Amino acid sequence: MPDDSFTRCEPRLTSLSHGGGCGCKIAPGVLERILAGSLTPLVPPELLVGLGTSDDAAVWRLNDSQALVATTDFFMPIVDDPRDFGRIAATNALSDVYAMGGRPILALALVGMPIKTLSEATIGAILKGGADTCAAAGVALAGGHTIDSVEPIYGLVALGLVHPDQVKTNAGARPGDVLILGKRIGVGILTGAMKKGQASAAEEAALIASVTQLNTPGTELGTHAGVHAMTDVTGFGLAGHAMEMARGSGCDLEIFWADVPKFTGVREAAAAGHVTGASGRNWDSYGTMVDLPAGFDLLDRGLLTDPQTSGGLLVACAPEAADEVLAIFHAQGFDAAAVIGRMGAENPAPRLRIF
Structure with missing residues (x-):
């Protein structure tokens, strides 16, 4: 507070x-x-x-x-x-x-x-x-x-x-790589609710703890041969930074929406009108490169494009390295880290596909 x-x-x-x-x-x-x-x-x-x-x-x-x-x-x-x-x-x-x-x-x-x-x-x-x-x-x-x-x-x-x-760029992902996200998403929406006094004390505490948590696993992940690409998710939202990885790597990218870690209460905050203007501007910039599933509503789209401040690392790694990557995150206190998708086939005009 x-x-x-x-x-x-x-x-x-x-x-x-x-x-x-x-x-x-x-x-x-x-x-x-x-x-x-x-x-x-x-x-x-x-x-x-x-x-x-x-x-x-x-x-x-x-x-x-x-x-x-x-x-x-x-x-x-x-x-x-x-x-x-x-x-x-x-x-x-x-x-x-x-x-x-x-x-x-x-x-x-x-x-x-x-x-x-x-x-x-x-x-x-x-x-x-x-x-x-x-x-x-x-x-x-x-x-x-x-x-x-x-x-x-x-x-x-x-x-x-x-x-x-050992430099990890956003351009080294390979077809079949597993995608791991280190933090929950929804920072922009929840801070909007906080400004209006419409976030609970527990929601505020969880958000502050996340955005002040240093992404220290990145240093260790840099030395891991199974990690092929890395970026952090910030102002362009999960979709925007995933698209940068897809474009840099020349591969389609697939995200399984149900597996993406999200802050408790964030969808309710979005429904209450706290989706940011930046979310809409993000979608206008890259929405034509994103394939959404049937029934994917505007609230979910607002969360997919929600600008993250001090968001999590997005890691593309070999499938056999996924457990080790998750263990590195968890050992450093990143309890929300999870597998959220995979890299698809090579494509000179990559697309982001949400499932």
């Missing part, structure tokens, strides 16, 4: 942002059009992962045994408690390093705050939340940049290390 000592004399953090968390992302279709023809990137041989497959981070080879993973992520408040906002934003930013199979080592804070609207105590609590998460991850928070902005913004530049031969 929000800490009233920060909020009773100030506006709620979420009231200061036009959209919260990864729901602030520019829709994937719009982003693709903006980037088309606007970038002429330099691609030296040391750049192992760049813009080519919309991956989670860039990777630069340093030497034969080390590569640098570099990423950044920031957004406006998704919750009203300032420390929780900082924790969530930092967890989300570090997730991209884990999604590449890396180990985060260094971070820089990106801070934009309405100085005349929020107290120094509130802003300090946001930064403290981010610093606490970095400390828990063993990451040195070594600096950053601040501006006075209209909306509160917080995030990190995150750097990590990985062996060049």
Whole structure:
């Protein structure tokens, strides 16, 4: 629950942002059009992962045994408690390093705050939340940049290390691979219910626990030969990030909807009208590439495309490695991790099929 000592004399953090968390992302279709023809990137041989497959981070080879993973992520408040906002934003930013199979080592804070609207105590609590998460991850928070902005913004530049031969991209999945998802989905819908005071204390606690849980299994999964591809599910929703894996790998992708872990109460929250606008924008961007089963209603579609903030890792692994991958998740406290689908046949124009 929000800490009233920060909020009773100030506006709620979420009231200061036009959209919260990864729901602030520019829709994937719009982003693709903006980037088309606007970038002429330099691609030296040391750049192992760049813009080519919309991956989670860039990777630069340093030497034969080390590569640098570099990423950044920031957004406006998704919750009203300032420390929780900082924790969530930092967890989300570090997730991209884990999604590449890396180990985060260094971070820089990106801070934009309405100085005349929020107290120094509130802003300090946001930064403290981010610093606490970095400390828990063993990451040195070594600096950053601040501006006075209209909306509160917080995030990190995150750097990590990985062996060049153990980089896990979203483009390595193979036909027949098993798909495993590490966290429950429904973050965007439930936070919408929280803002309206329509989520239970148990639902709020479960959500905060999930979005502040570091995706640490990614580092160990990076060393596993049976893991072929990995990404994290964030603002484009489960369907959007699954489609990025399908397109990057050149394979159809199949999801068994009943097996996807979902937050308790999320469908009821969707039925109460808490589906986000970002969900609709996501569907408009990639819906033509998705095959839905008969009877798949709009509430389920809203959950399939729901923007996740600090969501789970989506892992494609050999069938014989699935039990070991699940064991790695469960050993690190990811009780919701589950097999949710598989990679289909090779296809130059991949489709996402929901069953």
